[in-house]
Amino acid sequence: MKARNKVQTATAGLAVMLALAGCGGTAAGTPAPDNSKTSNTADISENVQADPAATALLPQAIKDKGELTVAMDLHYPPTTFLADDNTTPIGLNPDIARLVAKKLGLKLKFENTAFDTIIPGIDAGRYDFTATTMSATAERLKVLDMVDYFSDGVSVAVAAGNPLGISNDNMCGKNIAVTKGSNSQLVHLPHISEWTCTSKGKPAINGVTLPNVQDALTQLASKRVDGVFYDTTALAWADKQQPNTFQVLKPQVDTRSVDTVSIGLKKGSALTPALQKAVQSVLDSPEYKESLANWGLTNGGITEAKLN
Numbered sequence: 001m002k003a004r005n006k007v008q009t010a011t012a013g014l015a016v017m018l019a020l021a022g023c024g025g026t027a028a029g030t031p032a033p034d035n036s037k038t039s040n041t042a043d044i045s046e047n048v049q050a051d052p053a054a055t056a057l058l059p060q061a062i063k064d065k066g067e068l069t070v071a072m073d074l075h076y077p078p079t080t081f082l083a084d085d086n087t088t089p090i091g092l093n094p095d096i097a098r099l100v101a102k103k104l105g106l107k108l109k110f111e112n113t114a115f116d117t118i119i120p121g122i123d124a125g126r127y128d129f130t131a132t133t134m135s136a137t138a139e140r141l142k143v144l145d146m147v148d149y150f151s152d153g154v155s156v157a158v159a160a161g162n163p164l165g166i167s168n169d170n171m172c173g174k175n176i177a178v179t180k181g182s183n184s185q186l187v188h189l190p191h192i193s194e195w196t197c198t199s200k201g202k203p204a205i206n207g208v209t210l211p212n213v214q215d216a217l218t219q220l221a222s223k224r225v226d227g228v229f230y231d232t233t234a235l236a237w238a239d240k241q242q243p244n245t246f247q248v249l250k251p252q253v254d255t256r257s258v259d260t261v262s263i264g265l266k267k268g269s270a271l272t273p274a275l276q277k278a279v280q281s282v283l284d285s286p287e288y289k290e291s292l293a294n295w296g297l298t299n300g301g302i303t304e305a306k307l308n
Contacts, residue, residue, distance in 0.1 A: 037078075037294065041088040044287050045098040050105035051281040057274035058104060062128075067107040070097045071127035073115040075212035078237040078295040079133045079152075093131045095291040096149055096282060100131070100263070103278035114211065116181025119143060122266050129265040129275060133231060135183055136262045136308040145272045146262035146308040147279050151300045153252040153259045154184055155232040157239070159220065160247050166227050168253050172197035174226040177208045177216035184229045185209055188255045213238075221245060229253070233297055240296075262308060272307070280305035 062068070072080050072093060080093040089110050101108035111127055118134075121127045123143050136146040156176070158166050166174060171192070178185040185207060193205040208225050210216045216228040217238050228235065228246075235248045263279060265271055282288050283305055292298045 038081075038090070039084040041083045041085060041090065043098060044095045044291055045102040048099060048102040048285070048287060051103040051278060054103050054274050054277040054281055055105050057277055058106075059270040059274070062104075062106070062271055062274075067109055068101050068104070068128045069109045069111055069126070070101075071111045071113050071118045071121055071130045072097070072132045073118070073212065074110075074112045075214050076133065076231070076234050077241075078297065079231070079233060080131075092150065092291055092295050092297055093133060095287075095294075096263070096279075097129075097131045099282045099285065099287055099291075100275065100278045103281045104274060114181075115179065119264070122264065125266070128271060129263055131263045133261045134264055135258070135260065136264075137183065137187065140264065141267075141308055143267050144264040145267055145269055146264050147272075147276045148260045148262045148302060148304065148306045148308070149279055149283065150297070151260050151302050153232045154188060154230060154255060155235050155252050156249045157217070157220065157228040157230070157235040157246045158226070158249060159223070160244050162247055162249070164226055166249070168192075168249060168251075169196045171205045171227065173203035173206070175206045175208050175224075177210050177219060177225040177228045177230075179212055179216060179230060180209050182230070183255075187257075188253070189229055191255070192253065217246065233295075233300065237296070260302065260306075276305055276307050 072089065074080055074082050074089055078091050080091045082088065083090045098108055113121060115132065118127070118130045118132060119140065122130060131149070133152060140146065156166065156168060156171070158164065164174065176189065178189055189205060189207045198204050210219065213228070213230050213234050216225065216230065219225045220228050232252050239246045239248050263275065265275060283303060289301065292301050
């Protein structure tokens, strides 16, 4: 399958910025975002050597092919998005995928695809794995092997100044954007609506499902939704890139579930043992810590590549 990353029309921070500006600049009265990270396309795995313990576990068919295909939805900064060249995948997840491939002594091919099509694509054999901030839920574990590599939480972003007075416990009746196929859409928001609203006789939270967080933040800026419920790291990144436009509520939302995210590959795959060993090698490496620091995600680092 031909990679589609060249057809994307905007990087994540830039898409929101242009929507706010209306005609191609930054929003009036706000500084332009620092694009030093979004223009840096250096490969963090360039000097990384293969890990013999991991390569020894590779299936012969993968060795013969010499390449892994990773599926990602490149619309979610700072973990998964496109550089300013509109071609190069950057962020924590592309870094992890490149490092895993290097630890296995293999080339890497990116496939840019919508989040909710990734699991069907893996199940059909179109992709070898995904590293796209996906958590190991009971439903996903029916069809995927999942190896932990990062810890993240979810938060709510509202308009600057929070004019509607929204809080984690007070979103009842509000239009709150979630992204299609995410845990926020499928699990977390429905549960929080029940816990904080409907069980207390208040109107349910109205979840507005959108393709990606870019669209969600753009609709928040244009007041078509009241808030955005998404990964804390992505919302914090948007706030930093476009100050005085969004406000990320604190603390993070208590979803009563774990926040670890995992690499996913087909259930029972012969590649699983090698990939788990490679991920552990990555977690033990200085490049892992370098990537976390580069994307402002140091607090999400973990030490064990657990197979779920």
